[in-house]
Amino acid sequence: MEQELRYNTVIFDFDGTISYSLGMSVASRKALLNEYGLDKSEAQIEKEFRSLELSEELSTLFGRHLESEEFIEIKKRYLEIQKEKENDHLSLFPGMIEMMTELKHRNIKIGIVTNRLREAFNRHLHFYKLEDFFDFTFTPSEFIVSKPSPVPLNYTLNQIGIIDDAGKRKVLYVGDDEADIKCGQSANIDTALVPHSRHLHDLDIKPTYVLKTVTDVISLCCPTNKIEQSQESKLK
The missing domain is CATH 1.10.150 (DNA polymerase; domain 1)
Structure with a gap:
């Protein structure tokens, strides 16, 4: 029987989340x-x-x-x-590519919403050899207004066909700073803060999840591989 997914789409920030820049x-x-x-x-x-x-x-x-x-x-x-x-x-944060590859194997869509301009972002994808890795990528070159505004995520959700609250409940946004969390919350989707964030202890706004390891994303998406929903990991 096909595994039920808590989240079927995971959207990532890029700089500070996947790419150390x-x-x-x-x-x-x-x-x-x-x-x-x-x-x-x-x-x-x-x-x-x-x-x-x-x-x-x-x-x-x-x-x-x-x-x-x-x-x-x-x-x-x-x-x-x-x-x-x-x-x-430029370098990749450890474990991110392996985790995202596992998400793809589980038929979970993965994409990027970044504040980095398209031309530079495409160069960085080429540098990492990730040009064809993601299901979708969006930059301020497409949505004009940058995070922390909800416009980037709302634009993205509309472009990938997620237009109602039921669809949004199946989306997780993963980032590393306050702009990402504010953007996700304003767009009414769950958010997760990566464990290598520089802002683990100084955010004014709380994400849905604070990840202990990057592989926690897999556990959040797949209920059969649950992480403990403790005060430390789930702040909703």
Whole structure:
């Protein structure tokens, strides 16, 4: 008899969840500041790092609001620097590919909703040789508004044919920071925080699940492989 699934679709964030790209982002921001005659330590840049709209991220980096023309110029140079540095700073978090491969074997759809722009995201997929791995991928190039807005997930759900609450109850969104959890909750779907999150202890908003290991995703999807729904793992 076919196994009943608690979740039949798992959507993942990319950076900080599947791909370790923080080193690339920090090194790129440090180099960008240096080009503009500014200086911050890598530790300070990392401390300030959040997954936000790029305009907000760069304004925080420069310590002031960036006007439209200036932002376009700085954004262009920042993305160029990232491209120069990415091959030396990208790596996959341990166990993620094995876990997602197991989900695929169990006929669970897997996809990506990321704040990374399409061109860079596609390069990173190519770097990891994951171009054909996911059932669907969506970036701000398609949905315009970035997380933590619910628009990215609502757009994605509509595109993959999930349009009612019954369908949403079968979807799990897995991420690493507050923007992911807020996005999932606002879209009315369950959320899970990866165990390698930098924000395990400083989130203002609680996910449905805090994963102890990445393989817990399999157990959440498949009730016959249950993880304990303790206070530590399920916060709903």
